[in-house]
Amino acid sequence: xxxxxxxxxxxxxxxxxxxxxxxxxxxxxxxxxxxxxxxxxxxxxxxxxxxxxxxxxxxxxxxxxxxxxxxxxxxxxxxxxxxxxxxxxxxxxxxxxxxxxxxxxxxxxxxxxxxxxxxxxxxxxxxxxxxxxxxxxxxxxxxxxxxxxxxxxxxxxxxxxxxxxxxxxxxxxxxxxxxxxxxxxxxxxxxxxxxxxxxxxxxxxxxxxxxxxxxxxxxxxxxxxxxxxxxxxxxxxxxxxxxxxxxxxxxxxxxxxxxxxxxxxxxxxxxxxxxxxxxxxxxxxxxxxxxxxxxxxxxxxxxxxxxxxxxxxxxxxxxxxxxxxxxxxxxxxxxxxxxxxxxxxxxxxxxxxxxxxxxxxxxxxxxxxxxxxxxxxxxxxxxxxxxxxxxxxxxxxxxxxxxxxxxxxxxxxxxxxxxxxxxxxxxxxxxxxxxxxxxxxxxxxxxxxxxxxxxxxxxxxxxxxxxxxxxxxxxxxxxxxxxxxxxxxxxxxxxxxxxxxxxxxxxxxxxxxxxxxxxxxxxxxxxxxxxxxxxxxxxxxxxxxxxxxxxxxxxxxxxxxxxxxxxxxxxxxxxxx
Numbered sequence: 001x002x003x004x005x006x007x008x009x010x011x012x013x014x015x016x017x018x019x020x021x022x023x024x025x026x027x028x029x030x031x032x033x034x035x036x037x038x039x040x041x042x043x044x045x046x047x048x049x050x051x052x053x054x055x056x057x058x059x060x061x062x063x064x065x066x067x068x069x070x071x072x073x074x075x076x077x078x079x080x081x082x083x084x085x086x087x088x089x090x091x092x093x094x095x096x097x098x099x100x101x102x103x104x105x106x107x108x109x110x111x112x113x114x115x116x117x118x119x120x121x122x123x124x125x126x127x128x129x130x131x132x133x134x135x136x137x138x139x140x141x142x143x144x145x146x147x148x149x150x151x152x153x154x155x156x157x158x159x160x161x162x163x164x165x166x167x168x169x170x171x172x173x174x175x176x177x178x179x180x181x182x183x184x185x186x187x188x189x190x191x192x193x194x195x196x197x198x199x200x201x202x203x204x205x206x207x208x209x210x211x212x213x214x215x216x217x218x219x220x221x222x223x224x225x226x227x228x229x230x231x232x233x234x235x236x237x238x239x240x241x242x243x244x245x246x247x248x249x250x251x252x253x254x255x256x257x258x259x260x261x262x263x264x265x266x267x268x269x270x271x272x273x274x275x276x277x278x279x280x281x282x283x284x285x286x287x288x289x290x291x292x293x294x295x296x297x298x299x300x301x302x303x304x305x306x307x308x309x310x311x312x313x314x315x316x317x318x319x320x321x322x323x324x325x326x327x328x329x330x331x332x333x334x335x336x337x338x339x340x341x342x343x344x345x346x347x348x349x350x351x352x353x354x355x356x357x358x359x360x361x362x363x364x365x366x367x368x369x370x371x372x373x374x375x376x377x378x379x380x381x382x383x384x385x386x387x388x389x390x391x392x393x394x395x396x397x398x399x400x401x402x403x404x405x406x407x408x409x410x411x412x413x414x415x416x417x418x419x420x421x422x423x424x425x426x427x428x429x430x431x432x433x434x435x436x437x438x439x440x441x442x443x444x445x446x447x448x449x450x451x452x453x454x455x456x457x458x459x460x461x462x463x464x465x466x467x468x469x470x471x472x473x474x475x476x477x478x479x480x481x482x483x484x485x486x487x488x489x490x491x492x493x494x495x496x497x498x499x500x501x502x503x504x505x506x507x508x509x510x511x512x513x514x515x516x517x518x519x520x521x522x523x524x525x526x527x528x529x530x531x532x533x534x535x536x537x538x539x540x541x542x543x544x545x546x547x548x549x550x551x552x553x554x555x556x557x558x559x560x561x562x563x564x565x566x567x568x569x570x571x572x573x574x575x576x577x
Contacts, residue, residue: 023442030449034462040443041428043278064356090113101169103187104176104282105130107147111346111463112184112286112299119488121189123163125347127295134161135168143173147185157190160327167222178462182285194220195269204264206249215242217257220262283319283338289369296365298373301336307575308375310366310393311338314384314408315501316463318345318489320482325564332568334575339369341389343497355503359392359512366393370400377402379574380518382409383560384530388504388512395515403519403574407567408528408557411539412510423466423529440502444495456484468529469556479561513543519577520547521570525555525562548573 022036029192034249101118105111116123122133130143138157145151154175159168172189175183199213208216218228225243229236243255252258283299299319306329313319319338321329329336339364342350353361370378377564379402383388387409394401413419432440447459460483464470474480520543524536533551540549552571555562 026446026449030446031458033446033449034458036446037425037428037443037462040432041424062276068400101171103171103188105147105173105185105187106286107149107183107185109135109147110286110288112280121162121169122160127348135159146173146175147183149183158187160187160525171300176282178197180466184282195266198212198262198266198269201269202262205265208246208249212242212246212249215239216246216258216262219259220266262503287373288437289339289372290366291365291368292532293352294342294350296369297340297346298369299338299340299456301326301338303333303335306333306335307571308335308337308373308378309391309405309571310369310375310378310380311336312380312382312389312393313338313341314386314486315498315505316490317384317483317486320485322482322561322564325561325567328564328568332572334568334571335375336381337369337373337375339366341497343493343500345492349493349496358500359389359504361394362389363393365398367397367400370397379403379405379571381407381571383407384557385410385501387411388501388509391509391512391516394513395512396519398517403521403577404516405521405523405567405574407523407560407570408525408531409522410505410531411535412508412513413506414508414510418532418535421532421535423463425462426463426530429502430506434506437503440499441495442497444491445500448491448495456487457488460484464529464556467527467529467556469525469554469562470529470558473556473558473562476561479558482561483558496530519574520545522547523552523563523566523570524549525552525557525559527554527556530557 019036019039019042022032022039025032026036038295090501101121102115103111103118103122104113111124111128111130111132114122114124114128124132130140130147135143135158139156141149142153142156143158146153146156158171158173158175161168161172171187172190173185173187174184194217196218199208199210202208202213202216214232215228218231223231225239226236228234229239231359232239235531246252247254247258250258250261252261283301285304287298287300289296289298299318301321311319319340321336339362340347342348342358369375376384378401380387380390380394380397382404384407387406390404390406390409394404413430414435419427419434419488422430429440432443460474460480464474474483522536523541524531524533526533534550536551540547550566552559552563552566
């Protein structure tokens with residue numbers, strides 16, 4: 001209901017018109033997302049300025065959106081984004097060519113990891129397996145024999161057909177050394193990669209221009225001069241003239257000798273900048289837990305005989321771990337069991353109930369997980385937004401759970417001041433999810449569009465621009481790569497996963513905390529840009545009889561990756577109970 005004494009302020013016409021313009025502009029220029037978020041922040045803050053309580057303002061603000069008809073513009077722009085779709089191919093530039101498609105399969109043929117280049121090339125969807133790829137019967141048999149141990153070969157070459165039906169890509173299948181517990185196999189595209197430094201070597205060694213280097217790259221891709229002319233929208237005569245100049249500069253007698261020289265140069269470039277599969281992204285084992293109507297992917301890390309820890313990933317991060325954290329899990333005897341929530345990554349959606357019951361439904365899934373794996377009295381670790389689900393599972397499992405650890409985890413939203421303490425980007429999304437949930441899909445979808453259009457680093461910087469500790473942490477290439485892969489893990493199936501979690505984290509979920517009884521360890525960076533240390537301390541005070549808070553200086557939200565020793569120390573305290 002509206003507050004009778006504090007009427008809503010009217011949005012200034014200029015502010016409203018700027019917002020509407022920025023809404024539509026995103027459909028054409030995805031990199032204007034930050035501009036839109038600034039206009040939306042101004043608009044929504046103006047609308048809630050005179051609202052006093054969370055209980056009274058949600059309906060009032062939604063009514064305001066109806067009255068201003070802004071929601072209609074969001075709806076139309078959302079249709080434009082969906083009609084445009086998500087890009088199926090990566091930009092054809094040197095950076096894109098340097099990305100070699102890589103896949104990781106389990107011995108059962110299930111796809112357990114893939115990079116962005118592979119997703120683009122093969123159109124990979126959730127639940128993909130070897131059977132999802134197009135290859136000859138002979139090659140399929142050879143790969144299957146390698147995976148199942150029936151073949152004595154160390155490497156199998158097979159040609160996989162890309163999603164666009166184009167020329168099959170030669171892929172080398174080999175046993176991975178990344179996992180000590182499970183036989184995993186890496187498939188990497190053979191030879192047709194174009195390492196980023198190849199062009200630099202050709203320029204410094206032979207004086208080739210950027211245009212001539214592009215022709216060389218297309219030649220390596222197997223294109224004829226006529227196809228190169230078509231690709232470059234050039235006349236065939238022009239390409240022939242350029243080819244003569246390339247042969248003269250490289251002192252090659254013909255195209256065959258040139259191709260040989262280019263392959264040698266590419267191998268030299270690969271030695272200087274190889275792109276192995278990041279070990280941190282490959283789990284030790286991958287399970288598929290049969291639920292009532294679907295399968296739940298579960299990834300594990302650490303000592304399989306160690307103390308079980310059920311890990312609940314956050315809203316914008318996945319289950320990837322740094323090498324140091326994996327090492328500590330093994331050394332200290334912990335077995336991290338990481339279920340993938342519905343609609344994230346490769347996990348099937350769960351449409352069996354309303355969005356509000358998602359944590360309770362996942363808690364029942366975790367019970368099935370424990371029954372299936374035989375894990376006894378696990379610690380429940382909630383990372384960031386995953387803390388909601390950790391507490392819900394604790395309430396459902398009772399004495400079957402040993403304790404709760406939240407790492408940079410959310411706390412129930414019980415006052416408007418908690419929104420005000422957030423950094424700008426997180427506050428905008430939180431306010432949208434809390435007050436205007438019908439607009440949230442567009443805000444998320446527009447962010448996905450920015451990510452799809454090479455805006456990863458811009459998106460990352462916008463999240464942490466007010467958190468110097470986190471900016472320092474993502475200066476580590478391993479941490480930055482994990483965070484960026486987490487974004488794609490969240491949006492792999494669209495905006496639904498983010499929408500579900502956003503609904504949970506911006507509401508007062510104190511009830512599930514009250515329904516649980518286990519000891520709680522809380523691990524927080526004082527520089528966290530989302531949850532203020534004051535909010536965490538207030539939560540601790542309300543549950544002082546069972547809560548221990550460890551506040552870490554000189555770190556922010558990325559504690560799990562930045563301070564793994566502190567995470568293991570908290571786990572050991574809970575194990576000792």
